[in-house]
Amino acid sequence: MCSSDLLMPGSAIPLAAVASVFIERADxxxxxxxxxxxxxxxxxxxxxxxxxxxxxxxxxxAPGKKWLVRxxxxxxxxxxxxxxxxxxxxxxxRLDEAGRESRKALALQPEQPESLNNLAILAIRGERxxxxxxWTTRAMAYRAGFAEGIWNRAxxxxxxxxxxxxxxxxxxxxxxxxxxKHHYSRERRWRGETAPGRTLLTFAEQGLGDTVHFCRFAxxxxxxxxRTILAVQPRLVRLLKTLRGVDEVxxxxxxxxxxxWNCPLMSxxxxxxxxxxxxxxxxxxxxxxxxxxxAWRDRKSTR
Numbered sequence: 001m002c003s004s005d006l007l008m009p010g011s012a013i014p015l016a017a018v019a020s021v022f023i024e025r026a027d028x029x030x031x032x033x034x035x036x037x038x039x040x041x042x043x044x045x046x047x048x049x050x051x052x053x054x055x056x057x058x059x060x061x062a063p064g065k066k067w068l069v070r071x072x073x074x075x076x077x078x079x080x081x082x083x084x085x086x087x088x089x090x091x092x093x094r095l096d097e098a099g100r101e102s103r104k105a106l107a108l109q110p111e112q113p114e115s116l117n118n119l120a121i122l123a124i125r126g127e128r129x130x131x132x133x134x135w136t137t138r139a140m141a142y143r144a145g146f147a148e149g150i151w152n153r154a155x156x157x158x159x160x161x162x163x164x165x166x167x168x169x170x171x172x173x174x175x176x177x178x179x180x181k182h183h184y185s186r187e188r189r190w191r192g193e194t195a196p197g198r199t200l201l202t203f204a205e206q207g208l209g210d211t212v213h214f215c216r217f218a219x220x221x222x223x224x225x226x227r228t229i230l231a232v233q234p235r236l237v238r239l240l241k242t243l244r245g246v247d248e249v250x251x252x253x254x255x256x257x258x259x260x261w262n263c264p265l266m267s268x269x270x271x272x273x274x275x276x277x278x279x280x281x282x283x284x285x286x287x288x289x290x291x292x293x294x295a296w297r298d299r300k301s302t303r
Contacts, residue, residue, distance in 0.1 A: 079109035086118050095122055113139040113146050120152045124159070132156035147175035167270025174264075180205065182264075183254060190261035192271040196225040201259035203231040203252050205266055211236055216280040217268035219245025230265075231256050242287045 068085040075081065083105035089098035099122050105115040120135035133156060139149040154169035173179060182205060190200050202218050204211040211232050222228040222245050231252035232240050240249045250256055263271070272278075 077108060079105045079112060079115075082108065083112050083115040083118070086115060090118055090122060095125060098122060111142040113143040113149060116142070117146070117148045117152060120149065120156075124152065124156055127159075129156045129160045147172045148177075151176050161276050163269070163275050164273060167274070170270060171267065173266075184262040184264075188261050189267075190221070190226070190263040190271075192224065193261075194224045194226075195260075198226050198261065199229065199257075199259040200226040200261045200263060201229045201231055201256055202263045202265050202268060203256075204233055204236070205264045208233055208236060211240075211265060212286065214265045214268065215240055215243055216282075216285050217272065217274075218243065218265070220272055220280065221263070221268065222246055226261070229257060229259060238289050238292070239286055242289065243285060 068081055068088055072078065072081045072085060082101045086098045086101035086105060089095075089101060099119065102115040102118045102122075105112055106119075116135045116139035120132045120139065123129070123131040123135060133153060136149040136153040136156075140146050143149075150169045150172035154166045154172065157163070157166035157169065182203065184201075184203060190202075200221055202221060215230060215232070218228055218230050228246045229248045229250060230240060230243070230246050231250050234251040234253060237249055237251050243249065248257070269279075
């Protein structure tokens with residue numbers, strides 16, 4: 001048992017303070033225990049119900065929503081309860097309700113970037129792309145450098161075909177809370193320099209489909225004179241070895257060859273100023289491995 005479990009003062013405030021420490025330590029289960037005790041001591045506190053929802057929602061959205069509904073019932077004028085509930089409802093696919101809760105939150109407290117961003121995401125889901133920009137612009141007015149808002153503006157512009165405007169914003173994807181982290185140094189990022197004799201490692205950063213789609217941009221880097229290595233998910237190495245125009249394809253497993261620069265695969269279109277008309281369209285740019293093709297041919301012929 002953690003020694004802090006023995007702490008049982010008669011006031012909710014010290015318990016909530018301990019819970020906040022656990023939040024900072026990313027120990028949400030422990031934080032939830034102490035917020036539950038705070039709420040038990042002060043059941044009329046909407047703040048503790050909101051805090052409890054935040055502690056449990058990372059593992060399961062449903063309990064988080066339950067506590068937000070309770071917080072809203074306790075304090076109907078709590079803008080954070082409405083705002084967080086709007087986000088929870090969106091994550092559960094209840095989009096109309098999510099929009100109503102976010103708008104209620106903003107009616108109570110207009111300067112809520114999270115609720116504005118939630119409405120931006122809902123607008124993207126509804127293909128109301130111009131509306132997305134309205135919400136993200138307002139969100140960033142209240143919080144400079146708001147990564148979630150910048151990224152959603154990029155998504156809306158990409159969907160609208162406004163690629164040149166979208167690429168700079170798309171770099172904010174790495175700063176969105178919960179974004180996938182990589183071990184490659186940002187200080188060694190390639191920005192499009194032409195430097196014969198130097199080595200660039202461009203790496204996969206998201207799903208398999210994204211890698212298959214964006215690998216077509218890697219040969220454009222090689223044309224700038226840099227030796228280009230493509231680091232991808234191990235399952236894709238054999239397929240991507242058929243990509244012409246790169247020097248080497250390796251697994252992105254922490255054992256990549258020495259290189260002077262690195263670049264996320266999905267940042268290459270922005271470096272090259274890609275528009276709808278200049279997307280590399282030499283199709284097919286990947287092919288089945290010959291040995292694998294023959295093996296599958298023989299396997300099918302024996303059936």
